[in-house]
Amino acid sequence: MSSTEYISSLLPLELALVRDEIRGYAExxxxxxxxxxxxxxxxxxxxxLAALGGFPVRYPHWRFGMDYDQLSKGYSWGLQKxxxxxxxxxxxxxxxxxxxxxxxxxxxIAHVYGHVDFxxxxxxxxxxxxKMLDTMANHAVKIxxxxxxxxxxxxxxxxxxxxxxxxxxxPYLPFSNQKKRESSASSGYRGLGHNDDQDAxxxxxxxxxxxxxxxxxxxxxxxxxxxxxxxxxxxxxxSKKNPPEPQKDILAYLLENAPLESWERDVxxxxxxxxxxFAPQAQTKIMNEGWASYxxxxxxxxxxxxxxxxIDFADHHAGTMAMQPGKINxxxxxxxxxxxxEERWDRGKFGKEYEDCDDxxxxxxxxxxxGLGRQKIFEVRxxxxxxTFIDEYLTEEFVERFKLYTYAFNRRTNQYEIVDRxxxxxxxxxxxxxxxxxxxxxxxxxxxxxxxxxxxxxxKHQGLDLDVRWSRETMRALGDIWKRPVSVExxxxxxxxxxxxxxxxxxEKFL
Amino acid sequence: xIYNIKRDHARFRSIVKGKIKQDLKKYVTxxxxxxxxxxxxxxxxxxxxxxPHFRFGDKEQGGVxxxxxKPGDPVGQGDSEPAEGKAGDQAGNHILEVDLTLQELxxxxxxxxxxxxxxxxGHKTLKSKTERYTGxxxxxxxxxxxxxxxxxxxxxxxxxxxxxxxxxxxxIPTRKDMRYRSWKTDVxxxxxxxxIYMMDVSGSMGDEQKEIVRTEAFWIDTWLRxxxxxxxxxxxxxxxxxxxxxEDTFFRTRESGGTLISSAYKLCEKIIxxxxxxSDWNIYPFxxxxxxxxxxxxxxLCLEILGxxxxxxxxxxxxxxxxxxxxxxxxxxxxxxxxxxxxESVILSKIENKEGILQSIKDFLGKGK
Numbered sequence: 001m002s003s004t005e006y007i008s009s010l011l012p013l014e015l016a017l018v019r020d021e022i023r024g025y026a027e028x029x030x031x032x033x034x035x036x037x038x039x040x041x042x043x044x045x046x047x048x049l050a051a052l053g054g055f056p057v058r059y060p061h062w063r064f065g066m067d068y069d070q071l072s073k074g075y076s077w078g079l080q081k082x083x084x085x086x087x088x089x090x091x092x093x094x095x096x097x098x099x100x101x102x103x104x105x106x107x108x109i110a111h112v113y114g115h116v117d118f119x120x121x122x123x124x125x126x127x128x129x130x131k132m133l134d135t136m137a138n139h140a141v142k143i144x145x146x147x148x149x150x151x152x153x154x155x156x157x158x159x160x161x162x163x164x165x166x167x168x169x170x171p172y173l174p175f176s177n178q179k180k181r182e183s184s185a186s187s188g189y190r191g192l193g194h195n196d197d198q199d200a201x202x203x204x205x206x207x208x209x210x211x212x213x214x215x216x217x218x219x220x221x222x223x224x225x226x227x228x229x230x231x232x233x234x235x236x237x238x239s240k241k242n243p244p245e246p247q248k249d250i251l252a253y254l255l256e257n258a259p260l261e262s263w264e265r266d267v268x269x270x271x272x273x274x275x276x277x278f279a280p281q282a283q284t285k286i287m288n289e290g291w292a293s294y295x296x297x298x299x300x301x302x303x304x305x306x307x308x309x310x311i312d313f314a315d316h317h318a319g320t321m322a323m324q325p326g327k328i329n330x331x332x333x334x335x336x337x338x339x340x341x342e343e344r345w346d347r348g349k350f351g352k353e354y355e356d357c358d359d360x361x362x363x364x365x366x367x368x369x370x371g372l373g374r375q376k377i378f379e380v381r382x383x384x385x386x387x388t389f390i391d392e393y394l395t396e397e398f399v400e401r402f403k404l405y406t407y408a409f410n411r412r413t414n415q416y417e418i419v420d421r422x423x424x425x426x427x428x429x430x431x432x433x434x435x436x437x438x439x440x441x442x443x444x445x446x447x448x449x450x451x452x453x454x455x456x457x458x459x460k461h462q463g464l465d466l467d468v469r470w471s472r473e474t475m476r477a478l479g480d481i482w483k484r485p486v487s488v489e490x491x492x493x494x495x496x497x498x499x500x501x502x503x504x505x506x507x508e509k510f511l
Numbered sequence: 512x513i514y515n516i517k518r519d520h521a522r523f524r525s526i527v528k529g530k531i532k533q534d535l536k537k538y539v540t541x542x543x544x545x546x547x548x549x550x551x552x553x554x555x556x557x558x559x560x561x562x563p564h565f566r567f568g569d570k571e572q573g574g575v576x577x578x579x580x581k582p583g584d585p586v587g588q589g590d591s592e593p594a595e596g597k598a599g600d601q602a603g604n605h606i607l608e609v610d611l612t613l614q615e616l617x618x619x620x621x622x623x624x625x626x627x628x629x630x631x632x633g634h635k636t637l638k639s640k641t642e643r644y645t646g647x648x649x650x651x652x653x654x655x656x657x658x659x660x661x662x663x664x665x666x667x668x669x670x671x672x673x674x675x676x677x678x679x680x681x682x683i684p685t686r687k688d689m690r691y692r693s694w695k696t697d698v699x700x701x702x703x704x705x706x707i708y709m710m711d712v713s714g715s716m717g718d719e720q721k722e723i724v725r726t727e728a729f730w731i732d733t734w735l736r737x738x739x740x741x742x743x744x745x746x747x748x749x750x751x752x753x754x755x756x757x758e759d760t761f762f763r764t765r766e767s768g769g770t771l772i773s774s775a776y777k778l779c780e781k782i783i784x785x786x787x788x789x790s791d792w793n794i795y796p797f798x799x800x801x802x803x804x805x806x807x808x809x810x811x812l813c814l815e816i817l818g819x820x821x822x823x824x825x826x827x828x829x830x831x832x833x834x835x836x837x838x839x840x841x842x843x844x845x846x847x848x849x850x851x852x853x854x855e856s857v858i859l860s861k862i863e864n865k866e867g868i869l870q871s872i873k874d875f876l877g878k879g880k
Binding site: 051060063064065066068069070073153156157160163164165168323327328403404405406407408409415416417418419420421430433438439442459464465466467470471473477 | 516518519520521522523524526531532534535538557559560562563564565566567568572573574575576577578579580581582583584585586
């Protein structure tokens with residue numbers, strides 16, 4: 001493809017040539033990406049874009065201004081600087097900072113192709129809206145119209161409420177089977193006026209499949225099927241509960257059941273859509289950054305780097321990979337784990353024979369010369385998210401080599417302290433932080449709590465208590481949306497407790 | 512191409528200032544960005560509004576880190592900002608460590624609080640001259656010869672007169688072609704200023720109150736230093752008696768016993784008298800206390816000292832009252848009664864807690880005196 005075919009007018013010629021060069025290397029390595037449109041921006045623009053989550057048009061909201069405030073202060077006092085930004089759309093948009101020097105631009109371009117390959121091929125991005133640029137712009141129009149009609153303050157206040165609960169979605173919902181998705185999206189939320197006959201018709205007991213039709217009445221005896229059908233019908237009548245089972249997508253539940261005006265419904269739908277759009281990026285932070293870093297370093301060190309650029313590249317790369325105490329740098333962990341996998345599969349360090357080997361020396365020297373590494377990491381990038389990535393590929397040797405540890409707050413000394421270097425504990429902690437993005441699992445349990453139309457949520461307690469102050473404030477927001485009392489069932493210091501919110505008042509009691 | 516973020520930004524700032532959407536006020540946190548001043552870390556105020564979510568308690572959580580150390584060793588900082596690491600579509604930030612000069616810090620402060628530049632009192636200014644190279648002259652010493660301009664001038668003349676030969680581009684300047692750097696003399700007004708800090712160290716002033724005074728004093732110092740070239744600071748502590756101390760003692764001392772504020776004011780008066788003739792100095796006395804004075808008698812004495820002498824010779828007299836569990840806060844009321852809240856050379860401020868520091872600094876310095 002010649003460089004004139006894609007939008008090269010946006011880039012100065014020198015950079016357009018660099019881009020074409022790097023694009024060629026990336027394709028040569030087998031990366032498969034959407035078209036990427038690079039745009040040159042100055043620091044003012046990149047700070048604005050970053051504050052808006054990468055999208056040039058968003059609805060008006062003060063929190064974008066807050067992020068901008070922070071970014072531009074950080075930039076103008078020389079404390080931080082954004083190097084790269086890329087949006088997951090098709091075609092993808094990436095921004096290059098005008099003031100960066102050429103070697104930085106090269107590195108960013110290579111890094112961006114890595115990200116876009118990941119966006120295009122990773123399973124967890126398979127359900128995202130690739131026209132999000134337009135969708136976001138439409139959201140902006142809708143919200144501005146609502147503001148014109150109902151007043152900025154009123155609409156913005158409602159957005160504030162919705163943002164307090166924007167994380168109460170079910171990121172796995174888009175990947176569950178059709179039936180569950182539908183039931184979660186609509187019929188699962190039986191409103192009061194719901195027609196029950198339709199449901200009865202849908203109830204059909206499971207049958208065992210059989211190739212031979214003449215055998216059917218023996219495999220699935222009619223009396224038995226009849227009996228099962230009755231049982232199911234009875235069950236269906238009993239479970240008038242709404243929702244029938246705990247529901248994680250609380251935003252969807254509110255959309256179906258909360259007494260919302262139509263503009264409020266629009267706002268909540270918008271918040272929910274955007275939340276689902278951003279969810280996979282949070283779910284694959286380590287993998288995505290790791291993958292992009294793997295490719296920028298491979299492309300730069302093996303192909304694109306000139307002798308005179310080595311120092312600058314090394315300096316910048318090291319800055320990106322730096323670890324801070326008490327924090328996991330997703331760039332670093334991601335890239336190292338990918339390299340580890342590549343090496344293990346190149347040398348055949350996997351499978352039963354390797355696992356069962358007791359001889360540490362033999363294990364260290366293990367090399368079956370399989371050369372499967374490259375193929376393996378492409379497979380990993382296709383199927384994994386951060387949770388499965390760590391669960392499947394974090395090894396004891398890796399934890400030891402990278403000196404990972406768990407830490408916790410010690411109340412006696414009033415500081416964070418290292419607790420353990422045990423492989424299992426480290427892995428467990430890491431997985432815990434990644435599962436549900438390290439946020440508490442909250443479900444809707446009942447939309448007619450105490451038979452008074454109150455909302456009951458449940459916190460699935462897994463060893464950590466909720467922060468009481470923030471929970472209350474969140475319940476206040478929920479209460480404003482639900483317009484009736486809201487309660488949360490949780491555990492505090494090992495005891496079951498019920499927090500309730502009603503008309504500006506909080507109360508709590510033991511269960 | 513980019514939706515105008517300035518409007519969102521303005522809205523955010525109005526919320527932080529409490530002008531609109533009061534209900535969000537309680538979510539405003541005064542975060543900080545870390546900078547460096549010499550070897551000390553300093554922070555740049557960074558207000559943020561935190562949107563509530565269901566989440567785990569901060570200290571509950573812990574996490575996974577990397578590095579040396581054995582179990583029980585402290586981890587750097589559990590909740591500091593990560594150097595890198597937003598999601599793929601977002602910003603990869605690169606934190607640099609920089610040296611912020613005092614001047615820059617003061618600018619940040621000035622911008623944050625919209626502080627006016629201080630107008631020094633006219634008759635106290637001393638003039639000093641500095642020379643700056645700003646232009647080009649036709650004559651001058653050889654050491655200031657401007658090579659490039661001279662070359663250009665010669666080239667221009669040679670082309671104009673037809674002497675210049677592209678085949679053999681020899682350039683020979685004549686005396687007339689010579690150009691020299693020239694300078695301009697800037698007259699600068701220099702001002703001297705002295706800050707006299709006074710603090711009540713009686714039993715009721717606890718560590719938290721002192722921490723507030725210390726923070727506030729640092730920023731006041733930084734700001735005034737950016738406004739005056741030569742600045743001196745003096746420290747007075749007092750309970751029932753007053754004495755002058757060094758900076759370290761000033762912030763550390765904890766005494767007990769009663770409070771006679773007049774003792775400090777008298778000492779302040781004396782220091783000014785001996786060392787800082789008001790005709791040459793801008794004088795800034797700052798007094799911090801929890802508002803308890805021993806007796807109404809002593810308060811009357813204080814007001815007398817202020818009214819008769821101190822207020823006439825100071826640029827502005829600042830009184831900051833730090834909220835404490837034991838203090839009655841009476842002294843603030845007394846001062847307010849005596850001078851009103853609009854007195855041109857008395858500024859009163861109440862500091863309720865750490866969050867109140869910024870507002871209080873603005874109270875003190877916002878008038879540009």
